[in-house]
Amino acid sequence: MKQLLIVLFVFVVLPSMAQDSALVFHPKRLITLEGGSNFRDLGGYPAGRKHVKWGKIFRSADISKLTDNDLTKLSQLHLAVVCDLRGPDEVKNGPDKIPSQTRYLNLPAGSEQLKINPNFNQINADSMMRSIYAQTSYLKAKYRPMFDEMLQMPTDQALMFHCTAGKDRTGIGAALILSALGVDKKYIIADYTATDVFWKLTREKMLQAMASRGGNPEKLRALLEAQPAYIQSFFDTIDKNFGSMDNFLHQELGLSNTQLKKLKKQYLQ
Numbered sequence: 001m002k003q004l005l006i007v008l009f010v011f012v013v014l015p016s017m018a019q020d021s022a023l024v025f026h027p028k029r030l031i032t033l034e035g036g037s038n039f040r041d042l043g044g045y046p047a048g049r050k051h052v053k054w055g056k057i058f059r060s061a062d063i064s065k066l067t068d069n070d071l072t073k074l075s076q077l078h079l080a081v082v083c084d085l086r087g088p089d090e091v092k093n094g095p096d097k098i099p100s101q102t103r104y105l106n107l108p109a110g111s112e113q114l115k116i117n118p119n120f121n122q123i124n125a126d127s128m129m130r131s132i133y134a135q136t137s138y139l140k141a142k143y144r145p146m147f148d149e150m151l152q153m154p155t156d157q158a159l160m161f162h163c164t165a166g167k168d169r170t171g172i173g174a175a176l177i178l179s180a181l182g183v184d185k186k187y188i189i190a191d192y193t194a195t196d197v198f199w200k201l202t203r204e205k206m207l208q209a210m211a212s213r214g215g216n217p218e219k220l221r222a223l224l225e226a227q228p229a230y231i232q233s234f235f236d237t238i239d240k241n242f243g244s245m246d247n248f249l250h251q252e253l254g255l256s257n258t259q260l261k262k263l264k265k266q267y268l269q
Contacts, residue, residue: 034069037166039061042057057158078158081160082103085161107142130230150177192231
């Protein structure tokens with residue numbers, strides 16, 4: 001029996017995992033930039049019998065250091081609006097660089113004020129991050145405007161949203177959008193954790209810089225990782241407080257059935 005289970009795992013589970021990984025790291029996913037990282041397309045993920053359209057929804061890390069070549073590349077994406085999820089100080093210290101034809105929308109909503117205890121250690125970093133992801137009071141103010149932008153978006157244009165690392169605030173935004181489009185949670189979690197690959201070089205440079213100043217990079221590492229438990233804490237909180245993600249989208253974000261159908265019609269194929 002044990003040998004049979006091993007065979008089933010190899011021939012059934014592993015191929016499925018490989019297929020999922022191939023989708024998350026699809027060649028069309030990552031858009032390489034000279035002055036940015038973790039800029040990627042949310043297209044291709046299955047949603048029932050359809051999938052998310054490529055070239056319509058993008059997520060990213062910081063875009064304050066983009067080069068002229070980067071801006072040219074972004075211009076070709078037909079971005080109607082960039083939603084900046086960072087707080088006022090972050091925006092002031094590193095203003096976005098975006099194509100001239102792209103509109104800018106800042107959506108801080110107070111989430112950047114969630115304080116992290118500077119005396120945390122490796123042991124409690126996990127629980128600390130889970131608690132941050134479990135806070136939902138700011139979600140409507142921060143993310144409903146992104147849905148409004150999507151609902152009024154011309155069909156030949158696209159939306160992009162980002163924060164500093166493209167991990168936490170951006171990760172929750174991606175989770176809400178993909179959930180509204182009917183994407184299975186396993187793909188949403190996989191897309192979230194992919195930040196550890198797409199943002200790895202930038203993260204390691206930050207940790208090295210911290211070490212060069214006498215800091216402890218390993219103390220910060222857990223906070224810069226996109227661990228599945230973090231986004232799972234977000235989903236668990238939604239289920240606990242609202243019963244389901246569908247209830248949250250209706251009751252908290254105020255998205256009607258008509259609006260959800262419109263989103264699926266426009267962003268799925």
